[in-house]
Amino acid sequence: MTGARYAAAVDTSRCRADETRNHQALLGFVAPATTRDELAPGAVVLRGFALAAADDLIDAVERVWAAAPPRHMSVPGGGTMSAAMTNCGALGWVADASGYRYTACDPASGTPWPALPDAFLRLADDAARAAGFDGFLPDACLVNRYAPGARMGLHRDADEPDGRAPIVSVSLGLPATFLWGGATRRDPVVRVPLEHGDVLVFGGPSRRTYHGVAAVREGVHPRLGAVRVNLTLRRASAADAQTMRR
Numbered sequence: 155m156t157g158a159r160y161a162a163a164v165d166t167s168r169c170r171a172d173e174t175r176n177h178q179a180l181l182g183f184v185a186p187a188t189t190r191d192e193l194a195p196g197a198v199v200l201r202g203f204a205l206a207a208a209d210d211l212i213d214a215v216e217r218v219w220a221a222a223p224p225r226h227m228s229v230p231g232g233g234t235m236s237a238a239m240t241n242c243g244a245l246g247w248v249a250d251a252s253g254y255r256y257t258a259c260d261p262a263s264g265t266p267w268p269a270l271p272d273a274f275l276r277l278a279d280d281a282a283r284a285a286g287f288d289g290f291l292p293d294a295c296l297v298n299r300y301a302p303g304a305r306m307g308l309h310r311d312a313d314e315p316d317g318r319a320p321i322v323s324v325s326l327g328l329p330a331t332f333l334w335g336g337a338t339r340r341d342p343v344v345r346v347p348l349e350h351g352d353v354l355v356f357g358g359p360s361r362r363t364y365h366g367v368a369a370v371r372e373g374v375h376p377r378l379g380a381v382r383v384n385l386t387l388r389r390a391s392a393a394d395a396q397t398m399r400r
């Protein structure tokens with residue numbers, strides 16, 4: 155068989171297997187099949203991985219928003235983030251004119267960030283395991299709310315002292331184009347479409363890769379309206395970051 159024919163045969167049988175599994179999933183027998191897009195060593199998009207939990211996740215997001223409303227944080231050098239942000243977990247990521255850091259309390263209220271919802275913890279552990287990282291126990295979740303036009307420039311998640319734990323990043327609501335770069339800001343960027351229910355896990359050699367989000371396009375999501383939500387689950391404390399790559 156030629157390479158192309160072999161690839162076609164493999165693809166067809168995989169589609170058939172997925173179809174059967176998805177049919178069984180509709181009947182409630184098994185979890186739906188998830189397509190995996192490997193971006194780089196240690197980085198994978200698990201397509202539709204959060205769909206089954208999406209309603210519970212959004213209910214929990216709404217409770218977090220009620221306790222710690224999203225806000226446009228200031229950044230050093232002037233200006234504000236175009237995504238509105240808040241946090242849940244023992245630690246929350248904050249930006250202001252003096253820099254970026256984790257805090258135990260919401261600076262807006264002076265009270266601790268809301269606790270990490272169980273639905274977030276379950277999904278984070280399941281997705282990390284599916285991506286090859288066992289025992290992921292996040293202690294911080296940044297909740298980003300993007301209105302159409304909001305974006306996030308290329309950056310690395312580098313405020314966490316221990317880089318052994320991966321990052322689990324959950325997309326809900328409007329679709330977005332994720333920008334996946336390299337080890338330096340000048341490396342070429344791949345545009346990765348992300349939809350409601352997709353989960354990106356990046357760790358190991360990809361943990362400090364540059365990434366960002368292109369401006370979110372106009373649209374309406376049936377549950378969230380004209381909004382994209384991203385949950386970024388991380389291990390932010392230095393101690394006990396025991397997650398290792400399989």
Ligand SMILES: O=C(O)CCC(=O)C(=O)O
Pocket residue numbers: 296298306311323332365366367384386
């Ligand atoms: O919204 C996203 O998909 C990514 C967000 C992100 O990279 C961050 O908050 O650090």
Ligand SMILES: [Mn+2]
Pocket residue numbers: 309310311365
């Ligand atoms: Mn990031």
